[in-house]
Amino acid sequence: MALLVLLGVAVCSFLILMGLRLHSADPDKPPFSYLHATLPLPATRPGEAVVFTLHTPKGERGFTLRQLQSLPAVSYPALQPQVAQQHTYQGVPLRDLAELTGVSGQDVRVMGSDDFGATIHAADYMKYPVMVAYSAEGQLLTPAQKGPLLVVFPDVQAPQRFPAKTYGSQWVWFAESLSRAP
Numbered sequence: 001m002a003l004l005v006l007l008g009v010a011v012c013s014f015l016i017l018m019g020l021r022l023h024s025a026d027p028d029k030p031p032f033s034y035l036h037a038t039l040p041l042p043a044t045r046p047g048e049a050v051v052f053t054l055h056t057p058k059g060e061r062g063f064t065l066r067q068l069q070s071l072p073a074v075s076y077p078a079l080q081p082q083v084a085q086q087h088t089y090q091g092v093p094l095r096d097l098a099e100l101t102g103v104s105g106q107d108v109r110v111m112g113s114d115d116f117g118a119t120i121h122a123a124d125y126m127k128y129p130v131m132v133a134y135s136a137e138g139q140l141l142t143p144a145q146k147g148p149l150l151v152v153f154p155d156v157q158a159p160q161r162f163p164a165k166t167y168g169s170q171w172v173w174f175a176e177s178l179s180r181a182p
Ligand SMILES: Nc1nc2c(c(=O)[nH]1)N[C@H]1C(S)=C(S)[C@@H](COP(=O)(O)O)O[C@H]1N2
Pocket: 082, 083, 111, 112, 113, 114, 116, 168, 169, 170, 171, 172, 173, 174, 175
């Protein structure tokens, strides 16, 4: 009898663990390799500028550069199609920004300070660590590098998936805000 109960417990644990494993291996939402997880959000200092704004369904949420840097961060090499330079960029995955915005899994629109906007598809940012980059090689992006904030695609890791021909227009530079795509 005790043996049967034990066997039951073992079988159930196995099934639960398998379920968890299959869940975490969701091919449409793969785990990202993070540079760091969410850090404590620094308070805004007097006079400190908001550099990026999330348009959530409940209103706006602005972030200073230091606050943006406290969000989950990724880092990977990418070849900026316009300046044709490869850099190791650091920034916040759109997947995390979309979740903070309350629009996870929906197409998003990233706007630049020049009012240029691009739609970035959920299938791309949910599966790949497309980011809003703030630095390259650990140094803040300069205007010549399309900074201070630039949308970056992992085109070195997945060149077939993100060809410049079709994705070039989505590398929004001077990025300023994110909202659900209209
Ligand atoms: N902020 C901003 N980002 C932008 C654009 C823009 O006009 N403003 N143009 C996009 C388009 S359509 C393309 S093809 C490339 C053009 O970059 P380039 O002018 O340096 O070749 O940047 C993209 N990112």
